[in-house]
Amino acid sequence: MNESLSESDTQAAPSLATYATIYVALLALMAATIVAAYLPLGVFNVPVALVIAFTKTVLVALFFMHVRYSGKLIWVVAAGALVWLAILLSIYHDYLTRDWTPNRISPAHSRSQAPPGNVRRGG
């Protein structure tokens, strides 16, 4: 019994060198995200920041949270979290279809169309 326990004790734990490597990688990625934020990348500033954040998340989950050393069930649950989050975030697309309504959120059109109140006052 004790032997099988000590086996499982170490089975789930990566080595100290792995932990240290991941920690350094996380710090490097954090520096990268700050540098990238100051570069004039236009539309790409946000995607670059999100890709770096996602990469950090994967490193933390795989190594610090031991997903890499876990059974399939944990993989499914961790991946499931991403799927549910993606569904939740996709609610945003509903707002992109509202340009013709008073609830439009894209500011590009907000000035070109006079608000209904002003039109009535002018007429």
Added chain:
Amino acid sequence: LPVAHHFDDWQQQTDARVLGMWLFLVTEVMFFGGLFTTYMIYRVSAPATFAAGSNHLSIWLGGTNTVVLLTSSFTMALAVYSAHHRNVKHLLLFLAATIALGLVFMGIKAYEYYEKYVDGLVPIRGLSFDVKQLGHGAASEEQQTNDHASGASDPAEAATGEAGPAIDEGKARIFYGLYFAMTGVHFLHMVIGIAILLLFLRPAARGSFTRGNFVPVELMGLYWHFVDIVWIFLFPLLYLIDRSHS
């Protein structure tokens, strides 16, 4: 090692406990996901306001806190490692280090909140909200959007060209409302995490976690790393908007 009567053996019980913690973390992902969705919708509706609000946050304090939290995740991972390897001294050392780093994070965060209070940028009814602190937008909302759409950004033009209209107070309140809500809920998770870590110190010193029952430390690690991941997204999304224009 005690095995509850509804489990076959210790390994099955351990797997069930770890799985339970992961399922809890999935609900936490959805909890924060709602805030991130709200953030995304409002940011698209007011990109210039979000840029001005973000540029008023201190990148030094936010960046330092990111390093502090990443380091605390590292020490937490080492605490789990020590529990696995049944080393009481190292376990205590790394639990204490994690608590200390968590407190440093909270201290810096509290100072940032205080700064925002002094600047009059706390969107609470009854407090005056000084939107002039944010100055004028580098460009109007629509110019900003067009910039983004074409991918062109000309800092020289932004500097010499007309400054955009003054930042709208309502939109600025929404940015700071989201800032305080998202970092505040994250802060609350830090408070809970540190409280549980403090409760762990005594049993850790007694050796409760280093005789094979490492599971509580392991689960605490999962929670702490999750809170770290939330900050990994909060930092670029709140502190790093449109820094290239400033």
